[in-house]
Amino acid sequence: MAAADLGTAEWERSKITNQDLNLLKKLGITTKPKAVCFPSEESYPAPPMGYRVSFVDHLIRGLSTPIHPFLRGLLFVYGLQLHHLTPNSILHISIFITLCEAFLGVSPNWALWKRIFFCRRNGSPNVAYNIGGVVISIRSTANYFDVKLPDSVQGWRKRWLYIREENHGCAEDNIPPFDGAEKILRRRSWDAEATEEERTSTEALMTRIHELQNTRGKELSGIQIIVYFLKSRVQPLQARKFPLWKYTGNEDVDRLSVDLEVKDLEKLVRKITSLSKKDSIPSSCRVKPYSAAHALPKNHPNLVSLPPLPEGGEVEERTVISNDNQEASSFVNEPADSRKSAGSAEKDAASEDTTSAQSPPPADSPKNKRKRGDVEDSGTSKPEEAAPLPQKAAYDPYLASIISSADKAKADAAGVEDLRKRLHTAETSLSDHIAAQSAREEAIRKRLTTQSRRFVARTAQEFQLDEPANDPLLDALSFLEVHGSEAREGIDQAKAGLSRLFPYFFPKKEEPATFLNLAKCFNPSEDLGLRVRHENMKVAVENTVALVADSQQSIDWSKVGDTDQIEQSRWRSLIKAAKPNTRKILAYIGIKPSSTPSSSKPEV
Structure with a gap:
């Protein structure tokens, strides 16, 4: 079988x-x-x-x-x-x-x-x-x-x-x-x-x-x-x-x-x-x-x-x-x-x-014949009677040419049929391949379009292609590239802004190498702005105390630190009285006041 x-x-x-x-x-x-x-x-x-x-x-x-x-x-x-x-x-x-x-x-x-x-x-x-x-x-x-x-x-x-x-x-x-x-x-x-x-x-x-x-x-x-x-x-x-x-x-x-x-x-x-x-x-x-x-x-x-x-x-x-x-x-x-x-x-x-494909059958030797004879004589098996060999027909060239032509025609027909089968198989395979490729392209286009819609929903920015290719797959990819360029530009600008803000909030730290780590620094549980203000206040108090000490006046520091004894009205009047000398003090400390927020790095 x-x-x-x-x-x-x-x-x-x-x-x-x-x-x-x-x-x-x-x-x-x-x-x-x-x-x-x-x-x-x-x-x-x-x-x-x-x-x-x-x-x-x-x-x-x-x-x-x-x-x-x-x-x-x-x-x-x-x-x-x-x-x-x-x-x-x-x-x-x-x-x-x-x-x-x-x-x-x-x-x-x-x-x-x-x-x-x-x-x-x-x-x-x-x-x-x-x-x-x-x-x-x-x-x-x-x-x-x-x-x-x-x-x-x-x-x-x-x-x-x-x-x-x-x-x-x-x-x-x-x-x-x-x-x-x-x-x-x-x-x-x-x-x-x-x-x-x-x-x-x-x-x-x-x-x-x-x-x-x-x-x-x-x-x-x-x-x-x-x-x-x-x-x-x-x-x-x-x-x-x-x-x-x-x-x-x-x-x-x-x-x-x-x-x-x-x-x-x-x-x-x-x-x-x-x-x-x-x-x-x-x-x-x-x-x-x-x-x-x-x-x-x-x-x-x-x-x-x-x-x-x-x-x-x-x-x-x-x-x-x-x-x-x-x-x-x-x-x-x-x-x-x-x-x-x-x-x-x-x-x-x-x-x-x-043996069967390459070697001819072994010739009968006298030794082989003797063995077969021994088997026959022993009675263990009965030899079949030899069939008479058919007489060989005379060679007819005309008949041989007809047979040869018929065999050739059969071979040609079989070859054509085989080619047809192969062509049909190839066409079927090609059709299946084209269908699979089309389905794959459609799936890719849907995924690209979905990503484009998500970007528009998050950024509220929708773009128009200047020269669309009228190919759904290429156009969807072009939209995704435009959105990606916009996102990369926004990330670069955000990184630059955070890098400028970093020294104010983290004066003792080195700026992270990646944008992700930089952004994580600005998302702690504590209030970074409050911490910066406290640091600045600490600097101001320390510098003020240093200026007072430099005046060589006798001061009872225990009373200076006892802020509970100062009334709010008294405090405001003292601040108002100190304002004329504020610029001098700030200049001595190294701070130049201006109407806009300072961009210099605070000293701690």
């Missing part, structure tokens, strides 16, 4: 949490302007111009743009898009590139890759996934690192977003345009093995991998490789200026962020592997990786072998073998990402598929 291809039904509204956003920020992925764009309410990806669809779980496993040429070659030769690969598959590629560049001292090698990895369809005989529909697995015959990947990554398909495609003006870094309806077709390259010449050229690399794993006291593990590229803060799947064997440390130009804290690093390693809280996380590699501080040996060979790229035209390895939707035997479940299940998947499926 053919497996049901979920296709677009797998997509739903993105559910990215604040924890995911904080993790991307710590990793330095979202710090670059416009590097990431988050979906709003759409339930099916509609990436803006210049963006591609990706997942949070892909980014934290080493993916970044522009993508590495090796990853671009894998996507091309396997006929895949980014969303076809599972998170564990992305991590496999990151580990392989880090291993090649930092520990083998070579560029990622396509021939070496084919000796270690192969592809399988992810799903079951009844369900074929589109998102994460392909699993990259380790061959059972390859003596490779035990990576300790999780059997499954929960909920990763729901955490999708848009990443900005960067190519530095070079097509070699391009990501294939997103097509959520594109079916996954099994290709010859999925099972491609290294040729005899490639095996000979990469034998030294395989020997070095075995040494890295088995040198006593200096064993290298898959977890150590993961820890290394996470600590270096360089994304392995990004096209970089320099390979990892030229890594310069904290000042490296390809670093995305500063070093992660130890607790964040350990938490991330446990998140992308099967390690639990009880398992220890290695703080460093037992094998010193190549870098600028640990240069490659002299005359170190660098074997360059990249997957076929689209610039080279179609390659034989991309030949479509079959549609996996009709081949239940080629499906494996997602746990095949782990080392253990990869071997069993290859044993069960690779031998059958590879």
Whole structure:
């Protein structure tokens, strides 16, 4: 029974949490302007111009743009898009590139890759996934690192977003345009093995991998490789200026962020592997990786072998073998990402598929015939009678041409029908996208209009646009900009006024740096004006007493301070008598009286 291809039904509204956003920020992925764009309410990806669809779980496993040429070659030769690969598959590629560049001292090698990895369809005989529909697995015959990947990554398909495609003006870094309806077709390259010449050229690399794993006291593990590229803060799947064997440390130009804290690093390693809280996380590699501080040996060979790229035209390895939707035997479940299940998947499926697709049936040898004869003679089974072979009809060129023309017409009709279906699907998708965009613009316009009405209600100021664009969205935005300019101007004027008043009310304090803190100073529970008046009165009394003392007259100060003995009428007459000398006293104190409130700072 053919497996049901979920296709677009797998997509739903993105559910990215604040924890995911904080993790991307710590990793330095979202710090670059416009590097990431988050979906709003759409339930099916509609990436803006210049963006591609990706997942949070892909980014934290080493993916970044522009993508590495090796990853671009894998996507091309396997006929895949980014969303076809599972998170564990992305991590496999990151580990392989880090291993090649930092520990083998070579560029990622396509021939070496084919000796270690192969592809399988992810799903079951009844369900074929589109998102994460392909699993990259380790061959059972390859003596490779035990990576300790999780059997499954929960909920990763729901955490999708848009990443900005960067190519530095070079097509070699391009990501294939997103097509959520594109079916996954099994290709010859999925099972491609290294040729005899490639095996000979990469034998030294395989020997070095075995040494890295088995040198006593200096064993290298898959977890150590993961820890290394996470600590270096360089994304392995990004096209970089320099390979990892030229890594310069904290000042490296390809670093995305500063070093992660130890607790964040350990938490991330446990998140992308099967390690639990009880398992220890290695703080460093037992094998010193190549870098600028640990240069490659002299005359170190660098074997360059990249997957076929689209610039080279179609390659034989991309030949479509079959549609996996009709081949239940080629499906494996997602746990095949782990080392253990990869071997069993290859044993069960690779031998059958590879033999049937690439190798002819074995010829009957005398030994085989003898075995069949033994079985027949033993009576355990009854051989079927051989049916007579039909006689081969004579070749008729005219009949052959008619059959060929009919087959061609059928193929053309099928092609036209397929194009019609694709065009209808594209039109439907475009209509849905336009409708979603219109609804989004209407919601934005309503929100902008509401904000404009609130501003008018608070400020009692309504504006008219000089040159309206007759576009509801743009006009609403223009009104909001006008209101915002008016509000900013009012805030600036208020700040300037409060700054001038601040020294009078707070003579001993330094003026706050922000307007919010400045405004808070003028909203205490006490009466600031009364406090200022009391301070001024205190200054006046102290200065007056000082002048009286300077007159060198004998004064009974106990009676001077006893204000209860002074009658109001007597006090007024004394004040009136003192007025002629007020200006002299004020001038001596340093205060110049005027008809307007003084702007000088009072002395305390």
